[in-house]
Amino acid sequence: MTPEPHTGQTLDGLLGILDLEPIEVNIFRGRSPDGGPQRIFGGQVAGQALVAAGRTVPSDRFVHSLHAYFIRPGDPAVPIVYEVDRVRDGRSFTTRRVTAIQHGKAIFTLSASFHHVEPGLEHQAAMPDVPLPDELPTMRERLYDAVGRVPRFASWHPIDIRPVGPLSIEAEHDPSLRTTRNLIWLRVGETLPDDPLLHVCLMTYASDLSLLDTVLLAHGRSFSGIAMASLDHAMWFHRPFRADDWLLYAQETPTASGARGLARGLVYTRGGDLVCSVVQEGLIRLVADRGEQG
Structure with a gap:
């Protein structure tokens, strides 16, 4: 069977979302896509905030x-x-702090540090041995096979995702699939401009797509019956990369407690270079305990 048609934003739409409007010195305005999530996707506001910071920094940093x-x-x-x-x-080093504001209140804060290229010591953790992305079905195909349709959360962004292991929606019905590791290949499916900041901002956007799902996978829970929200997010960029080349996002969750889950990930190029590290804590609240975020 063929997955339902893609109805989300295109790559041009995502690039437009990341192209902020300067409205005054050190002040920028961003927008959200039509037909996206009911609340602004965390990766969007993080990516936009990094765009704002980067536009005030010299291009050699x-x-x-x-x-x-x-x-x-x-x-x-x-x-x-x-x-x-x-x-x-x-x-x-250059340091920037960005505050995102709506309705007169801060909804998000970001601190970012920029550094000019210097030589130094080199080592890295080895890349996991996994199947290549061309050998794997897409996320949408996997979801269609699992539940007979493509849920909306898999259709509103233009990032091509190829899961390596089980999905949380599969582990919900088969306890043997539950695991604390979640490996996916991802990329932007069209050729991008060479601007390094754009590639980093797109990875920042994509990094928030699957981290909390890693926590659900460990417990065999799907998005149904769960209230989730990103709480904090940290990233370190180690080496240059392109977001339009395949990247392996090797994620794991070391702990969950108190209605919060922690997940972390390492991002590798197809050639095995470790280019990025990510850590996130998120709210993961059972619907029976649902309330307003603190």
Whole structure:
């Protein structure tokens, strides 16, 4: 059988979302896609905030880390204003703090550090031995085989995802599939411009797509009956990469407790270079215990 037609935003739409409007010095305005999630997707606001920070930094400095907090749910019906604080412009490092604002209140904060390229020591963790992406079905095909349809959460973004192992929706019905590891290949399916900041911002966007699903996979739970939200997010960028080449996102969850789950991931190029590390804590609340985020 063939999966349902894709009805989400196109790559051009996503690139448009990441192309912020400058409205004053250090102030930018972003928007959300039509037909997206009911609340602004966390990867979107993180990617947009990094765009805002990067546009105030010299082009010879590249982001090497970011740390972010999701403070309030975002409203996709209204624009987001991003205010950039130029915290430091040093000889080697540049630091920026970004606050995303809607309805007069902060919904998200991000701190990012940029560094010019320097030689130094080199080592990395080895890439897991996994099947190549061309040998694997797409996420949409896997979901269609599992439940006979493509849920909306898999259709509103243009990132091509190829799961290596089981899906949480499969582990819900087969306890033997439950695991604390979640490996996926991902890429943007069309050729992108060479701007390094764009590739980093797209990886920032994509990094939020599957981390909390890793926690669900460990417990054999699907999205049904679960209230989830990203709480904080950290990334470190180690080496250059392209978001339009295949990247292996090797994720794991070391713990979940107190209605929160922790997940972390390492991102490798198809050639085995470790290019990015990610850690996120998220709210994972059973519907029976549902309430407003604190």
